[in-house]
Amino acid sequence: MNARGGLRPPRAPRAQALVLPGLLGPAVVFIVGVLLTALGILLVNSAYHFTGTQVQPRVTFEAYRHFFTDPFYASVLWQEVRLAVVTTGICLLVGYPVAYAITKIRRPNWVIAAYILIFSPLLTSSIVRAYGWLVILARGGLVNWALAEAHLVGSPVRLVFNFTGVTIALVHVLLPFTVFPILSVLLRTDPTLREAAADLGATRLQTFLRVTWPLSFPGLYAAAQLTFVLAMNAYVTPQLLGGGRVQVLPLLIFENISDLNWPLAAVEAIALIALVWTTMFVSNLLFRRRLAAIGDRE
Amino acid sequence: MSGSRDPITIALWAFLGLVGLYMLAPLIFVTIDSFNPSTYGTFPLAGVTLHWYQNVLQVPEFRSGLVNSLIVASGATVVAVALGTLAAYGLARYRFRQRELVRSFLLLPIIVPAIVFGAALFLLYIRVGLYGTRTGLVLGHALLGLPFVMSITTASLQTLGREYEEAAMDLGANPLVTFFKVTIPSIRPGLVVSALFAFVTSWDQVEVSLFITRPRNNTLPIAMFNYEQNYQDPTLAAISAILIGFAVVLVLVAVSILKSQEYRKLVERE
Numbered sequence: 001m002n003a004r005g006g007l008r009p010p011r012a013p014r015a016q017a018l019v020l021p022g023l024l025g026p027a028v029v030f031i032v033g034v035l036l037t038a039l040g041i042l043l044v045n046s047a048y049h050f051t052g053t054q055v056q057p058r059v060t061f062e063a064y065r066h067f068f069t070d071p072f073y074a075s076v077l078w079q080e081v082r083l084a085v086v087t088t089g090i091c092l093l094v095g096y097p098v099a100y101a102i103t104k105i106r107r108p109n110w111v112i113a114a115y116i117l118i119f120s121p122l123l124t125s126s127i128v129r130a131y132g133w134l135v136i137l138a139r140g141g142l143v144n145w146a147l148a149e150a151h152l153v154g155s156p157v158r159l160v161f162n163f164t165g166v167t168i169a170l171v172h173v174l175l176p177f178t179v180f181p182i183l184s185v186l187l188r189t190d191p192t193l194r195e196a197a198a199d200l201g202a203t204r205l206q207t208f209l210r211v212t213w214p215l216s217f218p219g220l221y222a223a224a225q226l227t228f229v230l231a232m233n234a235y236v237t238p239q240l241l242g243g244g245r246v247q248v249l250p251l252l253i254f255e256n257i258s259d260l261n262w263p264l265a266a267v268e269a270i271a272l273i274a275l276v277w278t279t280m281f282v283s284n285l286l287f288r289r290r291l292a293a294i295g296d297r298e
Numbered sequence: 299m300s301g302s303r304d305p306i307t308i309a310l311w312a313f314l315g316l317v318g319l320y321m322l323a324p325l326i327f328v329t330i331d332s333f334n335p336s337t338y339g340t341f342p343l344a345g346v347t348l349h350w351y352q353n354v355l356q357v358p359e360f361r362s363g364l365v366n367s368l369i370v371a372s373g374a375t376v377v378a379v380a381l382g383t384l385a386a387y388g389l390a391r392y393r394f395r396q397r398e399l400v401r402s403f404l405l406l407p408i409i410v411p412a413i414v415f416g417a418a419l420f421l422l423y424i425r426v427g428l429y430g431t432r433t434g435l436v437l438g439h440a441l442l443g444l445p446f447v448m449s450i451t452t453a454s455l456q457t458l459g460r461e462y463e464e465a466a467m468d469l470g471a472n473p474l475v476t477f478f479k480v481t482i483p484s485i486r487p488g489l490v491v492s493a494l495f496a497f498v499t500s501w502d503q504v505e506v507s508l509f510i511t512r513p514r515n516n517t518l519p520i521a522m523f524n525y526e527q528n529y530q531d532p533t534l535a536a537i538s539a540i541l542i543g544f545a546v547v548l549v550l551v552a553v554s555i556l557k558s559q560e561y562r563k564l565v566e567r568e
Binding site: 020022023024028030041042094097098100101114117121123124126129130134136140141142145175232233236250253262266 | 306307310311313314317318320321322323324325327328331336338339340341342380381382384385387388389392394400403404406407409410411412413414415416417418419420421422425437438440441444448473498501502504505508509519522523526527530534535538541542545548549553556557
């Protein structure tokens with residue numbers, strides 16, 4: 001008898017054949033009719049010819065050739081990946097201890113306070129947060145004023161309109177998304193496992209390294225993947241804090257749509273999707289192999 | 299208890315406090331900057347002014363953006379909740395071979411990068427006359443909310459189980475009556491959360507809106523985004539401070555609900 005043997009089907013098959021399309025149909029038709037149609041038009045446009053002022057429906061694939069031969073786009077891709085890797089790295093280094101610290105709080109009021117501190121910025125728009133970082137990091141802003149007052153610097157330090165500024169603000173925007181998956185896995189971990197390790201004579205460091213850390217790996221992995229993908233898709237933060245000096249794919253896509261160069265924008269969009277989906281696919285594969293390796297050892 | 303007072307734990311809490319400050323810093327300094335008399339928002343403040351708050355009322359884009367955002371977010375929420383709940387019911391209550399495929403398919407709107415979705419929608423909308431319209435915005439935002447509604451509602455339907463529905467039908471209620479009188483009321487908390495998600499998704503949306511709004515027909519985030527790129531005076535800090543104020547009120551309400559006696563009883567009963 002299989003695992004589902006005990007369950008009886010909820011409705012007669014005939015009723016299901018009538019009701020199910022009615023339930024799922026509207027959502028599926030909506031996605032096909034708007035999202036997939038739009039993506040289809042984008043895909044077709046990627047092959048078209050751009051005269052310099054307008055798009056001609058002539059299949060030339062020249063935007064692809066341009067994208068893959070002009071070294072400018074290689075540097076944009078490099079910038080894109082570098083921003084995502086650096087941001088994800090910092091988010092994990094900061095986010096893991098933060099999630100771990102929250103699990104160590106005993107008083108309910110302090111737990112609520114910690115949740116508010118870490119997650120409440122999600123309630124404000126990314127534009128408000130980017131503007132906040134401009135106020136803090138700009139030439140006449142708070143940090144430069146404080147540094148000058150303390151006589152630590154002679155002239156203002158350049159903290160915005162460069163890679164540093166974008167990274168500081170992007171870590172701020174994405175940190176809640178890093179903390180959440182780690183925190184939920186840590187909270188789900190059975191506390192008796194740690195107690196058992198301690199009873200068997202393990203030190204706190206050993207308990208962490210041999211019990212807590214390996215068990216939290218799925219959360220760490222989910223956090224890394226989510227943060228990385230969100231960093232690659234970021235538009236508002238690089239636009240407002242990059243000052244045109246941090247060129248990433250999302251910025252180019254908007255720029256080229258505005259310049260009416262839709263074929264190039266479409267190729268960049270396809271490149272972004274390919275980059276994001278490949279990352280997700282490969283990391284899923286690596287994760288599964290790693291889990292299998294852990295399983296074999298036991 | 300004494301074990302939690304060792305140096306490592308205290309160091310961890312100190313780190314948590316520092317990160318908390320980092321998380322709040324931009325919100326605090328935006329609020330301070332909204333009273334800054336200097337047009338360039340320089341520190342330290344040379345005084346205190348309410349000028350930028352008056353200015354917020356005088357920027358017509360903010361007022362029309364606010365109205366537009368409220369209408370679009372409400373419309374998108376209604377569409378996303380209606381379609382998402384129907385789909386969730388189908389996914390949670392029926393077993394069929396392509397179920398996982400359909401579920402993944404319904405997640406597509408959030409798997410496609412928002413900026414790509416925006417560019418694609420623009421190319422579609424200029425062909426069908428939806429570019430720069432409220433309907434276009436509602437449809438785009440509803441698509442983005444749909445996966446959240448579908449996931450949250452499917453989860454609450456699965457936790458609920460189908461015993462109550464079966465009991466209602468055994469007592470003679472037809473499927474439609476059962477759905478509206480038993481299923482919907484039982485999953486109300488899940489529906490409220492998913493509606494909130496859909497609303498906030500639309501309310502804060504930038505990347506998709508950017509492509510499909512006209513200058514005359516902006517949402518509030520787009521009006522703020524454009525203002526930021528053109529002026530950069532503390533008017534933006536003032537409107538941000540107002541929005542932060544709303545968020546603070548929301549947090550306080552949520553905390554008071556969490557700590558209220560009725561909620562405690564509700565949680566303990568379950």
